[in-house]
Amino acid sequence: MRDCIFLLADLGMVAAFKGFFSRQGFHYALGTAPFNVNPQSDIICDRAGNDPGIYTRAHELLRGYQSSHRNAVIVLDNAWEGSPGVEKIRADISANMERIGWEKRRFVVIVIDPELEAWIWQDNPHVAKAFGFEKSPSLKKWLCQQALWPANAPKPPDPKRAFEKTLKVSKAKIPSVVFQKICSEISFKHCADDAFGLLKSTLQQWFPDE
Template sequence: MTGPAKRDVVFLLADAGMEQMLLGFLGRPRFHLSLGCAPFAFDPREDVFVAQTRDPGVYGTAREFLRPFERTHRRAVVMLDADWVGTPGADAIHKHITRCLTEAWAEFAVVVIDPELEAWIWQDNPQVAQALKCPPDFRRILADARLWPLDAAKPPRPKEALEHLRRPPYRADGSRAAFRRLAERISVRHCEDAAFNLLRDTLRTWFPENS
């Protein structure tokens, strides 16, 4: 007698900001079209879990946290920042968690955002200004503040760039709700962030568009 069918993917996230970004991306109507993959089952109540121990806890205990889901899910995604107190760096984080999960999961992805989640919000796109409720010339403002060089695809210190716009006179909205609004709007097909592209390309591999 067989048990219930396993769900498609479980997501282990390091903080609530990541949760809001993911819910924004995967909460779009027919979100799979934006990602360029086939549809897959996604329910935030069953498939998304935020570690209370944040990045260091995900780094140290991802295998233990995900152990119960080995019986309920086919695949796992672990997502955390590279920049936190005591971090060994993005490459070492990726290698360590990969080594821990290899024996337990046939299909999984370790998404290490370098340096931090705020890297995903920055595009030279008017949708960014609308979602963050900041001036439409935010790109020039950050360039003038030496926080986003004009020849760079992303600010080198993305969290610092957001904090600059949150201060007067700009007063951008840097809340978790703003992250979700932004994820619901911006293009994901042309994102230049390596960590996001790893997530997108992994989902495309697991769920091929023409399958």
């Protein structure tokens, strides 16, 4: 059996996860034992490419993977019209997964609050490089001047707005390309996001570094 299937809500997430799992020794960044992820076959996306689709259909999309993959990771954003909130999303998807036969210990539902952009912001030259940002001063200082990143904050309070603003003035114009480049380069060692913490701790339970 394969180690893990990742079901993601949109192409931006797919690019980010492919970028991360394509790097050599990715397990060191997660604090796990080595495990296998084929970025082409173990990372899949809802055909409609949206969060509501994952919320309502994740269990159906993963039904056929129960016999081929030991574990499943489901990832979606919390910020979408009609979202019932992080806890409700997790509870409903989990109930549907268990109803079709997935054991609770074999899957995890990751709800990023508010959205994926929260994971990729840090004061790191790799971030500016991924955007193709060439303005002076640094990207963080420029966003500070735009009132989008307070000087004493670890990341922008509105990560998506900061992402979109930076994209407009940078060479890179395709969000998925930026996500993939950033996640193939930056360290997530000090990422304090709750959703990322849940993902990391779950993978550590599934693949303990003994």
